[in-house]
Amino acid sequence: MKSKFALSFLILFAGLTFSQPNEELAKNIEQLNKIYSEAMINNDTKTMMSLYTNDVLSLPSYQPMIRGIETLRNLSEQIENSEWKTTSFDMKTIDLIPAGDFIIEIGNYKMKMSAPEVPEWNDEGKYITVWQKQEDGNLKIRVEMWNTDLNPWLEMQNLNSNKE
Template sequence: MTFKHCLLVGAVTLLCFGSAQAQSVKEAIESANAEFVKAYNSKDAAGVASHYADDAAAFPPDMARVDGRQNIQKLWQGAIDMGISELALTTREIQESGDFAFESGTFSLKAPGKDSKLVDATGKYVVVWKKGQDGSWKLYRDIWNSDPGK
């Protein structure tokens, strides 16, 4: 094998490995999001909170920062108790940097409106994910807000 062939094989191997690694992060985060949505729509705030790192922080709209998994569980329990339902997440972008990944996307849900009738709501979010020592990805920073009404 010539030096050129060695370089070519090495470059292809690195590209394939990098692509596979990036894909695995994307798959892990999309899988975690699917489990998050399933837990939320099953009214399981503890299941939702289990996707957050112990030292996570959430930044809900028009509210103070919420620190720690236990407090985040209370936040999501409050949303469930308010009647917010049918959560759906759509990932738009994921970028990885070492033990962190950055995701942006959109959400839709049903929320109580006038006379407690459910209305459609949409918005966007940005999440910083942190890779744990066990290799799993956990929500580390979570911020979202609603789109303007139609």
């Protein structure tokens, strides 16, 4: 009877241990997300690109897949040089799933953007980031995917109705 109790306790304890996120890992990713957010607000493509692997895959909303750091850099520089500016960008990690040299981060984001002669645009949605541990121990983004929770057609409809 004691051995069944001990085995049950061990299984329960192991389950609880593996389901709890590693605090150090969570703090590390929170810090990386803060750097990323600040870089977006400051239109700092160089800092943003330092957070990605060379073979990054990016899967943005309403756009084709982006392969490789150079393609991502070119697109990011186009945005940096446009009139659109990110005025706030907040990320909240909901879950971290360690998988060997990878950490899967699932979260929510909220952001605001502006451009001349356009009302401030708010967006919120969800994301998945696959962080890959590098040889030096740092984490870099290997895969990212995000999409909005807002219906852009409804938002455009609302903008047009407000102009009338």
